[in-house]
Every structure is written in C-alpha cells, then in structure tokens.
Amino acid sequence: MSDLEAYRAKAAAWLVSMAPTFGRDARKGLAEADDLALGRRYQKAKFDAGYAGINWPVEYGGQGLGHLEKVTFDAEEMKHGFPSFYFGISLGMPVPVLMQFGSDREFVKERVLKALQGEEIWCQLFSEPSGGSDLAGLRTKAEPDGNGWKINGQKVWTSWAHYSDYGVIVVRTDPTVPKHKGLTYFWVDMKAPGVTVRPIKLAGGDSHVNEVFFDDVKITDDHRMSPVGGGFAVAIATLMIERYVATDSAGFGPHLDRFVDLAKSVQLNGRPAIEDGRIRQQIARNYAMRAGLDSINVRARLMMQAGMMPGPEGSLNKLVAVRSRQKLSELALDLQGSDAFLFDEHASQKEDWASSWINAPTGRIAGGSDETLLNTIAEKVLGLPQDHRPDKGIPFNQIPA
Amino acid sequence: MTILYDESQQAIATESRRVMEARVDKDALLPLLETVGEYHRPFWDTAKEQGWTALALPEADGGLGLGLIELGLIAHQAGRSISGAPFLTSSFGAAKAIELFGSDEQKARWLPGLASGETIGAIAFAAGPDTLPRQPDVTFTGDGLEGTARGVSAGLAADVAIVFANGPDMPVLALVDLGGVQRSAVPSFDNSRLVADLSFSGAPAETLAVGSAARDTALRVLALQSVVTAHEQTGGAEALMEIARDYALTRRAFGQPIGAFQSVKHRIAELYGLVELARANCIHAAAREGAADFITAAAAARLSATEAYDTAARDCIQIHGGIGVTWEIGLHLHMRRARSLAIEQGSSLFWEDVLVDRLAGEAA
Numbered sequence: 001m002s003d004l005e006a007y008r009a010k011a012a013a014w015l016v017s018m019a020p021t022f023g024r025d026a027r028k029g030l031a032e033a034d035d036l037a038l039g040r041r042y043q044k045a046k047f048d049a050g051y052a053g054i055n056w057p058v059e060y061g062g063q064g065l066g067h068l069e070k071v072t073f074d075a076e077e078m079k080h081g082f083p084s085f086y087f088g089i090s091l092g093m094p095v096p097v098l099m100q101f102g103s104d105r106e107f108v109k110e111r112v113l114k115a116l117q118g119e120e121i122w123c124q125l126f127s128e129p130s131g132g133s134d135l136a137g138l139r140t141k142a143e144p145d146g147n148g149w150k151i152n153g154q155k156v157w158t159s160w161a162h163y164s165d166y167g168v169i170v171v172r173t174d175p176t177v178p179k180h181k182g183l184t185y186f187w188v189d190m191k192a193p194g195v196t197v198r199p200i201k202l203a204g205g206d207s208h209v210n211e212v213f214f215d216d217v218k219i220t221d222d223h224r225m226s227p228v229g230g231g232f233a234v235a236i237a238t239l240m241i242e243r244y245v246a247t248d249s250a251g252f253g254p255h256l257d258r259f260v261d262l263a264k265s266v267q268l269n270g271r272p273a274i275e276d277g278r279i280r281q282q283i284a285r286n287y288a289m290r291a292g293l294d295s296i297n298v299r300a301r302l303m304m305q306a307g308m309m310p311g312p313e314g315s316l317n318k319l320v321a322v323r324s325r326q327k328l329s330e331l332a333l334d335l336q337g338s339d340a341f342l343f344d345e346h347a348s349q350k351e352d353w354a355s356s357w358i359n360a361p362t363g364r365i366a367g368g369s370d371e372t373l374l375n376t377i378a379e380k381v382l383g384l385p386q387d388h389r390p391d392k393g394i395p396f397n398q399i400p401a
Numbered sequence: 402m403t404i405l406y407d408e409s410q411q412a413i414a415t416e417s418r419r420v421m422e423a424r425v426d427k428d429a430l431l432p433l434l435e436t437v438g439e440y441h442r443p444f445w446d447t448a449k450e451q452g453w454t455a456l457a458l459p460e461a462d463g464g465l466g467l468g469l470i471e472l473g474l475i476a477h478q479a480g481r482s483i484s485g486a487p488f489l490t491s492s493f494g495a496a497k498a499i500e501l502f503g504s505d506e507q508k509a510r511w512l513p514g515l516a517s518g519e520t521i522g523a524i525a526f527a528a529g530p531d532t533l534p535r536q537p538d539v540t541f542t543g544d545g546l547e548g549t550a551r552g553v554s555a556g557l558a559a560d561v562a563i564v565f566a567n568g569p570d571m572p573v574l575a576l577v578d579l580g581g582v583q584r585s586a587v588p589s590f591d592n593s594r595l596v597a598d599l600s601f602s603g604a605p606a607e608t609l610a611v612g613s614a615a616r617d618t619a620l621r622v623l624a625l626q627s628v629v630t631a632h633e634q635t636g637g638a639e640a641l642m643e644i645a646r647d648y649a650l651t652r653r654a655f656g657q658p659i660g661a662f663q664s665v666k667h668r669i670a671e672l673y674g675l676v677e678l679a680r681a682n683c684i685h686a687a688a689r690e691g692a693a694d695f696i697t698a699a700a701a702a703r704l705s706a707t708e709a710y711d712t713a714a715r716d717c718i719q720i721h722g723g724i725g726v727t728w729e730i731g732l733h734l735h736m737r738r739a740r741s742l743a744i745e746q747g748s749s750l751f752w753e754d755v756l757v758d759r760l761a762g763e764a765a
Binding site: 281299 | 403404405646649650657658660661663666667669670671673674677678679681682684685698700701702704705708752753754756757760761
C-alpha cells in the first residue's frame with residue numbers, strides 16, 4: 001500500500017468512527033443553529049485528530065502535509081454528510097489568504113488557530129449588486145479617514161456572513177483609474193459598527209447567502225492586505241488557492257446509481273422504466289460523461305503524485321457535471337410523476353432529486369457561471385480572444401453606468 | 402495499468418504523429434472519396450513499415466507484445482490525419498479473435514501475416530442495424546458458410562474474416578478464408594473504408610466459439626476494436642477543434658476575429674470539453690484491457706468519442722461558414738469519417754444498451 005493509500009485508509013476509518021456523532025443521521029431534524037453548533041464540535045474534533053489544515057504550515061496549527069492528502073481526506077469526508085460546509089469558504093479562501101498576506105503575524109496566527117478549531121468563521125466579501133462575474137466592476141468604496149479608512153457600500157451573495165466573525169473584502173480606493181487598478185484588499189470585523197448582514201432566501205428555501213451593508217465602517221490601515229491599488233491581484237490569488245479541490249463528477253447531486261435504482265423501481269407504460277430507451281440513453285450518456293470526469297480527476301491526482309502540474313482539463317468538472325445533474329434531476333422527477341410532488345426542503349441535494357433539481361441553478365452560477373468558465377477555457381486554454389470590453393482602459397468614474 | 406503515459410508511450414505518440422503528418426495529405430484523400438475500391442496505399446505501407454500492424458499482438462505470433470494503450474496512441478494520430486485505410490482496426494479485431502480463441506494451428510496460419518500487415522482481416526458480425534444480431538444473415542452449415550454479410554468495412558481487401566453466424570442450433574463465431582468468396586463493393590460516403598457485401602456459398606469455415614460463448618467472444622472483440630476506434634475518433638475531434646480554433650483566430654468579421662464572439666468561442670470551448678472527456682475515457686478503457694469492467698469502460702469511451710467527433714465535425718464546419726462546405730477545404734473528409742467510425746463496430750445505440758445492461762445488472 002502506498003503512503004497515500006495508507007493515509008486514506010486511516011482517514012476513512014476515523015471518519016467512519018465520527019459518523020454516528022456528526023454524520024448525516026446525527027444531523028437529521030436539527031435546526032440550523034444546532035447544526036452549526038454540531039459543526040463547530042466536528043471541526044474541533046478534526047483539529048484534535050490532525051485533520052484540520054492538512055496542507056497548512058505546522059506553525060499555524062496545520063499538519064504540514066501536501067495537497068494530495070487534503071484532497072484524499074476531503075473525498076472520504078464527503079461520503080458521510082458531515083456539517084463541515086459552514087467552514088468551507090472560511091478555511092478554503094479567506095483564512096489561507098490572511099495567512100499569506102496579513103501584516104500583523106501574531107494577530108494572524110491567533111485568527112488562523114481559532115478558525116481551524118471552528119471557533120471563528122470568515123467570509124469573503126467580493127460580489128456586489130453591480131458585478132459578480134465582472135469582479136473588478138465593484139463599487140463599494142474605502143476613503144482615507146484619519147490614519148485609516150472608511151468603508152461605504154454593499155456586498156451580496158456572501159456565504160455564511162450571518163455566522164461570520166471576520167471577512168476579507170475588496171473595495172474601490174481610487175475611482176479615477178481603470179477599474180482593475182483602483183482596488184484595495186482589506187480584512188474587516190463583521191461585528192464592527194456599521195456592518196449590517198441581511199440573509200437572502202434562495203429559490204430552494206435556504207438562506208446561507210447574504211447581503212452585507214457597510215455604512216461608515218471605520219478600519220485602521222493595518223487591516224490592509226494589499227498595496228493601495230493592488231487589491232485585484234490578491235483577489236485573483238484568493239480565487240486560485242483552491243484550484244485543485246476535491247471534485248465530484250455527480251456535480252454535487254445524487255450518484256448515478258440512485259437514478260438506475262429509481263429507473264428499476266418505477267414503471268413506464270407497464271414496463272420497468274429501465275427498459276425504456278429514453279431512460280437508457282440518459283443513463284448511458286451521463287455515465288460516459290461522469291466516467292470521463294472521474295478519469296480526468298484520477299489522472300490529475302497521479303500527476304500531482306509524480307510531481308507534475310495537472311492539465312487545464314480539471315476545470316471542466318463544475319461546468320459539465322452541474323448542468324448535466326440539473327437535467328438528470330428533472331428527468332428523475334419525470335420518472336416519479338405525481339409522486340415527485342412531495343417535497344422536503346431540508347433534504348440533501350446529494351440524495352434527493354427534488355433538492356438536487358431546485359438547487360442546481362445556484363451551482364451553475366456560484367463560483368464562476370457556466371459562461372464565465374467557457375470564456376476562461378476559450379481564452380486561457382485555447383488562446384481565443386477576449387470579448388469586446390468597452391470599459392477597458394477607461395477610468396472607472398468615466399464608464400457609462 | 403496506470404493511466405499516465407510513460408516515456409516510451411509518449412515517444413510512440415510523438416513519432417507516429419511526425420510520420421503521419423509528413424506522409425498523409427488531404428489532396429491524396431479527396432480523390433479516394435470518388436473512387437470505389439481504393440484505399441490510400443502510402444498510409445498502409447507506412448503502417449507496415451513502422452510496425453503499427455504488429456504493435457498489439459503477442460511476440461510469439463510475430464507481434465511486438467505491446468497493448469491497447471500503444472495501439473490507441475497510433476489510432477489517435479491516425480484519426481488526427483484521417484487514416485487512409487480501415488485495416489489498423491479491422492485486422493486488429495480479426496487477429497485478437499484468433500489470438501484469444503483460435504487453435505495453435507489457426508494462430509500459426511494467420512497471425513504472422515496479420516502482424517506484418519501482409520494479410521488483411523475483417524469483422525463481419527452485424528446485420529444492418531443489429532450489431533450482434535439474434536438472427537445473423539449468415540448461416541454456418543457444419544463446415545461451410547451460406548448467406549450474405551452486408552456492409553463489411555475492409556471487406557473488399559480482406560483475406561480473412563471473423564463472421565458471426567447462425568450455427569445448427571446456436572450462434573457461432575466462424576473463421577473464414579475469403580479467397581474465393583464473392584464480394585461486391587458498396588459505394589459509400591467514405592469509400593476508402595472498402596465496404597463490401599460478402600456472399601458466401603459454402604465457403605469453408607472453422608469455428609472459434611459456439612453458443613453464448615460466441616456472443617461473448619464477439620462482444621469482446623468489438624469492445625477491443627471500439628477502444629481503438631474511440632482513440633481514432635478522439636484524434637479526429639481534437640484535430641477539428643484545433644482547426645476551428647485556428648480559423649476563429651484568423652477569420653475576421655464586423656471588425657474583429659470571429660473567435661471574439663461568444664457564440665463562436667463558447668462552441669469551441671465546448672468542443673474542448675468533449676475532446677477531453679473522450680480522451681480521458683479512452684486512456685481509462687485502454688488501461689482496463691483484460692479487467693472485469695473492460696466492456697463498461699470501452700462502451701463509455703466509444704460513446705463519448707462518437708459524440709466528440711460528430712459534434713466537432715458539425716461545429717467546425719459551421720464555424721467556417723461557406724468555405725467549410727466546399728469540396729476543396731476537405732472538412733467533409735472528417736465529417737464523413739466521423740460517421741463511418743460511428744457506425745463501424747456498432748453505433749451509439751448499441752453501446753448505450755451494452756453499457757446500461759451492465760450498470761443495471763442485466764448483463765448475462
């Protein structure tokens with residue numbers, strides 16, 4: 001057994017031992033506040049067992065292991081339905097970026113340790129009403145104020161802001177230069193005066209994202225994590241941190257086996273649906289697509305193991321998997337007919353077709369819309385030209401609104 | 402078997418690409434479309450001289466002892482440059498059937514010639530839309546074959562064929578020497594595939610397998626061939642994606658390269674996705690040769706490669722606009738080949754059923 005396989009086996013055994021306390025069944029019927037409290041205890045258990053910050057430096061409470069060990073652990077963890085997602089953004093992007101760019105190292109260390117143990121949560125304040133895919137078009141501004149800064153404006157789609165203690169934020173500090181050049185990156189205390197968090201209820205009924213308003217929020221200059229005007233580069237660095245995360249060829253929806261089981265259990269025209277050509281075709285097509293993604297993922301892992309850089313095809317997973325999950329979920333509801341109406345808004349989208357279906361649009365938009373991902377492939381991988389950008393090179397305050 | 406190519410495998414890919422790009426040209430392939438009964442001889446001469454014919458056959462039988470991974474790499478390059486003959490796949494299928502299920506005598510008689518490329522093999526399993534028919538059109542009467550196998554690729558040039566036939570009580574997989582068998586050319590949209598109807602009237606044949614073993618054997622041979630073809634399809638799709646990309650970078654309309662329009666650039670980015678999924682499935686399937694899930698992996702490779710090549714042919718021509726539909730530019734060579742490869746060894750309709758039978762636990 002390779003070292004990595006030994007690591008996987010040990011992690012898998014630990015996760016199995018945790019499942020009765022923190023897993024899917026333990027969480028059934030919990031209100032969100034109780035689920036979060038359980039999540040904090042689970043995060044602490046991970047920390048104590050050496051599974052938090054797997055690929056982070058030991059001096060910051062991490063394990064000092066490689067990216068492979070982290071992806072391996074994540075893939076195993078995903079199987080049990082643990083309440084780990086409250087910390088996914090926090091530990092995925094803002095806290096690593098704080099580790100990299102935070103100026104007060106003692107403060108940084110304290111925050112990182114608390115975040116790793118589930119005591120504190122960080123959010124990422126990037127998107128705004130006027131710009132999601134067009135991040136550099138953001139309008140929230142920070143103006144000099146004494147020795148520090150004063151922030152005014154609004155962020156949106158901020159995951160877990162309502163539970164967050166801190167956040168990282170990109171704001172405009174100079175509207176007189178082209179849009180990418182007038183941004184600066186800070187961290188903020190989410191409990192500071194002038195910060196208002198308002199949850200947004202999403203189509204599926206849950207409210208994990210928020211609007212966040214900043215009204216004369218004052219911060220000192222030691223909150224700054226980039227040069228003044230150098231915020232865009234740190235924002236991109238934030239988004240690149242989790243480039244090779246554990247992926248899911250099911251697009252974070254149900255496994256194809258569940259669809260096959262459904263097709264075997266229901267009848268169409270008096271015959272098992274699994275004998276119907278339309279159903280069979282979709283099973284076959286989805287299998288081929290998912291098998292291709294799985295093979296791409298395995299190859300990427302083998303390349304990393306061999307010290308090579310995986311190819312850009314890893315970026316296909318979210319694009320291909322989520323949109324096909326959306327269609328397959330519709331078909332699964334078709335298969336159930338009027339039995340499909342019964343809806344449990346708390347069901348897991350990995351296990352329930354209605355939940356998978358109703359939350360699929362979020363998956364196709366959040367973290368890079370399908371269209372943005374296609375642009376990235378076309379431009380960065382294939383070398384095709386950028387779209388026509390009328391705002392290019394124009395000072396931000398002269399771009400027609 | 403790992404799915405990362407090692408150095409010698411990468412060398413096979415690089416070298417075969419260099420050789421094919423130097424020797425294959427579109428201007429030689431275009432006239433073949435309008436000639437029934439001819440294939441591109443320089444392609445096959447090159448295949449023989451480079452040892453590609455022997456690559457995946459055992460050393461004891463005159464082969465080079467490599468496997469599907471290596472042959473797949475050659476097929477990928479052949480697909481990129483549109484192979485001039487179907488024999489790389491057809492002879493491989495016949496040779497594998499004999500290698501895996503033939504007697505020592507049969508192996509000694511046929512394999513060295515198939516390995517050197519001097520002997521050409523063909524597979525005749527289908528009856529029109531039925532890839533592995535319940536009722537084959539050909540009947541085996543104890544010691545000879547009767548009936549007509551329709552639409553056999555490579556059939557015009559083959560010296561030996563593996564035929565799926567009705568036996569006295571059950572299906573048989575028969576080995577038949579095609580010397581003396583009547584063949585008539587089928588004029589097709591891709592004439593260098595040398596498609597022929599083979600008419601048997603008492604042609605002497607030997608059985609390789611009977612009953613359910615005949616079906617299983619035939620499916621296994623089809624799956625082996627299909628993985629080779631899937632590599633060829635992926636190579637063709639990859640070439641088309643690159644042609645589309647290059648054209649979108651140079652062709653200008655409304656004051657900018659057409660590749661700056663999202664309707665065009667997204668279409669090409671989608672092709673990239675299809676090509677990479679097909680490639681990943683191909684590598685996986687080739688590495689599963691001999692494993693219990695080989696048929697499943699082969700079916701997935703075949704389905705994604707067929708989709709990639711068909712879609713790339715459609716979209717690459719569309720992106721070219723009017724020039725794309727001219728005879729001269731030759732994109733229709735790929736479009737025709739995409740369809741002939743989609744049909745040989747069973748269309749997507751067949752492989753979808755094969756795959757779902759396995760996923761749903763219905764396979765025999």
